[in-house]
Amino acid sequence: MVPFVDIHTHRREVLPGVVSVYSLRMGVESCRGLTGPFWAGVHPWDCSSVDRETLDRLAEIGAAGIGEIGLDRVRGRLDGQYPWFEAQLSVAVRRGLPVALHVVRASEEAIAAVRASNIDADRVMVHGFAGGAGLLRRYLDQGYLVSAGWRALASDKSREALAAVPSDRLLLETDGVGDIMEVYEAVARVRGCATEELKANVYDTYTRFLRL
Numbered sequence: 073m074v075p076f077v078d079i080h081t082h083r084r085e086v087l088p089g090v091v092s093v094y095s096l097r098m099g100v101e102s103c104r105g106l107t108g109p110f111w112a113g114v115h116p117w118d119c120s121s122v123d124r125e126t127l128d129r130l131a132e133i134g135a136a137g138i139g140e141i142g143l144d145r146v147r148g149r150l151d152g153q154y155p156w157f158e159a160q161l162s163v164a165v166r167r168g169l170p171v172a173l174h175v176v177r178a179s180e181e182a183i184a185a186v187r188a189s190n191i192d193a194d195r196v197m198v199h200g201f202a203g204g205a206g207l208l209r210r211y212l213d214q215g216y217l218v219s220a221g222w223r224a225l226a227s228d229k230s231r232e233a234l235a236a237v238p239s240d241r242l243l244l245e246t247d248g249v250g251d252i253m254e255v256y257e258a259v260a261r262v263r264g265c266a267t268e269e270l271k272a273n274v275y276d277t278y279t280r281f282l283r284l
C-alpha cells in the first residue's frame with residue numbers, strides 16, 4: 073500500500089502507513105533518536121542565535137535535504153537571514169540535496185537567492201504554501217515544488233491556488249499540527265480527486281524529489 077507522506081513535520085512520531093519527514097532546527101535541537109528521512113537546516117528565526125560551526129555540522133549530519141531555510145520578513149531581519157540562506161543553499165548544491173524553503177513576505181528576494189545559488193529548480197520545495205494564484209504561478213514558473221497543509225486550506229484564495237498545482241509538483245504536510253490523513257482528505261476535496269489518487273501522486277512526487 074502506498075503510504076501517506078508528511079513532507080514537513082516537527083513531531084517525532086512513527087505512524088503506521090505514514091512517511092513523516094522531520095524538520096530539524098539546527099542549533100536548537102538534536103538529531104538524536106531521529107529515524108527515517110529528515111530535513112536539517114538553520115531556520116530563519118534562529119539565524120541570530122546559532123554559531124558558525126552549525127554550518128559544518130549541517131553538511132555532515134546525513135539529512136535527506138536542507139530545510140527549512142529561507143527568509144521571513146515578519147519575524148527577524150532579512151539582512152541577518154541572507155548569509156545563512158545563501159550558505160545553506162550552497163551546502164545543498166555541494167551535497168546534491170533538495171531544499172525546503174520557509175518564505176514569508178519575501179518571495180522575490182528568496183527566488184533571487186535561489187537563482188543565484190544555481191541549485192536545480194526541481195530540487196526546491198516551498199514549504200507551507202499560502203497565497204493566491206499569482207504567488208503560486210511565480211513559484212511554479214521557477215520550476216519549484218509546492219508543499220501545502222492547513223495554511224493553504226485556510227482561505228478561499230489559497231484553496232483556489234491549491235486546486236491549480238500540477239499533480240507532479242504537489243507535496244503535503246502537517247507542519248506538526250493535526251493529522252496528515254485529514255490534510256489529504258481536505259486537499260482531495262479541494263482538487264476534486266479521490267484521496268487514493270492524491271496519495272499515489274504525492275508518493276510519486278516525494279520519491280522523485282528526494283531521489284529515493
Ligand SMILES: [Zn+2]
Pocket residue numbers: 080082095140247
Ligand atoms: Zn516548519
